[in-house]
Amino acid sequence: xxxxxxxxxxxxxxxxxxxxxxxxxxxxxxxxxxxxxxxxxxxxxxxxxxxxxxxxxxxxxxxxxxxxxxxxxxxxxxxxxxxxxxxxxxxxxxxxxxxxxxxxxxxxxxxxxxxxxxxxxxxxxxxxxxxxxxxxxxxxxxxxxxxxxxxxxxxxxxxxxxxxxxxxxxxxxxxxxxxxxxxxxxxxxxxxxxxxxxxxxxxxxxxxxxxxxxxxxxxxxxxxxxxxxxxxxxxxxxxxxxxxxxxxxxxxxxxxxxxxxxxxxxxxxxxxxxxxxxxxxxxxxxxxxxxxxxxxxxxxxxxxxxxxxxxxxxxxxxxxxxxxxxxxxxxxxxxxxxxxxxxxxxxxxxxxxxxxxxxxxxxxxxxxxxxxxxxxxxxxxxxxxxxxxxxxxxxxxxxxxxxxxxxxxxxxxxxxxxxxxxxx
Numbered sequence: 001x002x003x004x005x006x007x008x009x010x011x012x013x014x015x016x017x018x019x020x021x022x023x024x025x026x027x028x029x030x031x032x033x034x035x036x037x038x039x040x041x042x043x044x045x046x047x048x049x050x051x052x053x054x055x056x057x058x059x060x061x062x063x064x065x066x067x068x069x070x071x072x073x074x075x076x077x078x079x080x081x082x083x084x085x086x087x088x089x090x091x092x093x094x095x096x097x098x099x100x101x102x103x104x105x106x107x108x109x110x111x112x113x114x115x116x117x118x119x120x121x122x123x124x125x126x127x128x129x130x131x132x133x134x135x136x137x138x139x140x141x142x143x144x145x146x147x148x149x150x151x152x153x154x155x156x157x158x159x160x161x162x163x164x165x166x167x168x169x170x171x172x173x174x175x176x177x178x179x180x181x182x183x184x185x186x187x188x189x190x191x192x193x194x195x196x197x198x199x200x201x202x203x204x205x206x207x208x209x210x211x212x213x214x215x216x217x218x219x220x221x222x223x224x225x226x227x228x229x230x231x232x233x234x235x236x237x238x239x240x241x242x243x244x245x246x247x248x249x250x251x252x253x254x255x256x257x258x259x260x261x262x263x264x265x266x267x268x269x270x271x272x273x274x275x276x277x278x279x280x281x282x283x284x285x286x287x288x289x290x291x292x293x294x295x296x297x298x299x300x301x302x303x304x305x306x307x308x309x310x311x312x313x314x315x316x317x318x319x320x321x322x323x324x325x326x327x328x329x330x331x332x333x334x335x336x337x338x339x340x341x342x343x344x345x346x347x348x349x350x351x352x353x354x355x356x357x358x359x360x361x362x363x364x365x366x367x368x369x370x371x372x373x374x375x376x377x378x379x380x381x382x383x384x385x386x387x388x389x390x391x392x393x394x395x396x397x398x399x400x401x402x403x404x405x406x407x408x409x410x411x412x413x414x415x416x417x418x419x420x421x422x423x424x
Contacts, residue, residue, distance in 0.1 A: 016362055020352035024345070027419050028352040037418070039158035044150060044410050045403075051410075052133070052401050054078070054146035056126045059138045064122070068092055068114040068172045075114065075145060075170045082152045084168065091185045094170035095192075098152065100162045100421065106197035107165040108421045110151070111369055112144030112385065113174035113182070113203070117393050131402045139399040140392045144202035144385035145170055151414055163422035167192055174203075174369050177219075179333050183369040187376060198346045198420050199373040199380035202413065204366070205389035207405065208354070211382035212347055213365030214374040215261075216296045216337025217289040221330045222247065222307060224271075227322035228280035238318045238325045241271065241282045246310035248284070254302055260291035261365070262299060285332070291365045293337040293375075304329070335367055338374025346379040349419035353412050383416060384409050 031037050044051075063071040069092060076094045079086045084096030094114065097107075116137035118124075126135040148168050154160075171182030187193055204211070224240035248266045256262040264286065271282030288303060290296035307327060315324045340347055342363070354361040366382060373380035387409045388400025400406070 016360065020348050020355055024348040024352040024419070025355065027349065027424060028356050028415060030424055031415060031418055032356060036158045036160050037414075040154040040160060040414060041407075041411060043154040043157040044407055044414070047150060047153060048403050048407065050153075051146050051150045051406065054149050055133060055138065055143050055399065055401075058145050059126050059133075059135050059142040060124050062120065062122070062124050063115050063137070064118060064120040065115060065176055065178055066173070067120060071114050072170060072172070078149055079152075079168065082149065082156060084152065089185065089190055091182055092172040093182045093186060093190070096152075096168040098155070098166045098168065100165045102163045103165055105164065105195075107167045107192060107195050108162075108417065109167045109169055109186075109192075109196050109199045110148060110417055111169040111171050111183070111199070111201050112148050113141045113369060114145070114170045114172055115175050115178055116140065117175045122395070132398045132400055134396055134398045136395050136397055138397055139205060139386065139389040140397065141174070141203055141385065143389070143399050147202050147385045147410065147413065150410055151417065154410075154414060160418065160423065162418060164197070166417070166421055167196075171369055177332055180335055180369060180372055183372045187372050187378070196373070196378060199370060199378060200346075200413075200417060200420075201369045201380070201382040202385040203368050203382050204384055205386050205399070206384045207387050207408070208359050209362040209364050210350060210384065211366045211368060211370060212340045212342070212363045213291055214336065214338040214371035215289050215291055215365050215367040216293055216371065217287060217333060217335040217367060218296060218300050218331065219288070219333030220286045220303070221283060221332045222286070223281060223283045223328040223330070224311070224325060225281050225328070226278070226325040229278045229322065231276045231278055234278055234322075236319050237278060237322055238314050238320055239278050240314075240325050241279050242317075243310045243314040243325050243327065244269065244271070244282045244284050246313060247307050250306045250310065251286070251303060254299065254306075256290075256299060257295060260295055262290035262292070262295045264288045264299060264303070287333075289367070290337060296337055335371050336375035338371055338376075339365075340370075340374055340379050340381055344379040346381055346416075346420050350381060350383065350412075350416040353415035353419065356415070357408065357412065383413055
């Protein structure tokens, strides 16, 4: 696709919401006036303190990368107490099925992720200051998990039965080098892989935005090696550090489009043994992202060509008498790009839910569990887990718990899910 075509395609995804259809708005209005829906909202209000309590409980169960099992076990127990049919799959995803009135058909998935970005040993004790909770991972995505529990409890309390089955999921491996492994398994190998009609991810804090575009990424770890030697006595031999440096220098000469947004970062470096030794090894980690699969592929090709030229250039510039510089190229992260069209029902119903509250939502692109179903052509969006929060991926991450904004988001989430699950 030509670049102008890619840009036009992405403009159809991100930006300010278009008007929802009259039929979708009628569905939302129908749900809003049902006594059962009003009862569910009353339950969300009554159980607001429990929502806060669940955030704290889940946050304080560590879930470092690739070690989500303890939190997963606790979350499975929470699902069971809410009456779901619970299982934990081969990779650690926690699945809770709430059967609909027309079982056996396609299911709607509502998910939040179990893992955090923080390494093992990171303190997770929650600190309360007024209506804010502070802790590593308190928002991302402990609050998403707690929001799922609140939605399920409200539906149970109001005896809301949807035609479609709803599969609630706590996924593993959403963050970092987890590389979406939980949701990949769900859609490619899991028991429900051929039964999913639509997918909601609860992630992020916003009062007027949800995600319909999936930012793809490619992440590489490059290990440059050479013969090494004494910095004085072996001066003139090839140096893997030079090839690494040239790779970074040339990468930062690459021009990328502003739309669809495409980025790169030389993020982590290491290597060497002593200040007076030519290193035998140096390594580099690079992150590349784009809203467009085509632009991401183009950037990746340019990057790999740069690496090859940097190694060849160093071997041509200095002596290879003791051996040349080589590079081991390892792909350590591969998140697919994708998008859910604006005219998909899941987008239209969610837009209508926001419109019913007087909100014209903004459509955005991000990297979340929704990337995988988007890339497979399955309608997927990422909606807010809460109204207020900040400092994600930092030790002073926080989430706001003020009642009215929190309940507004829970209402929007519940309306959207019920509409897509066929509740009328």
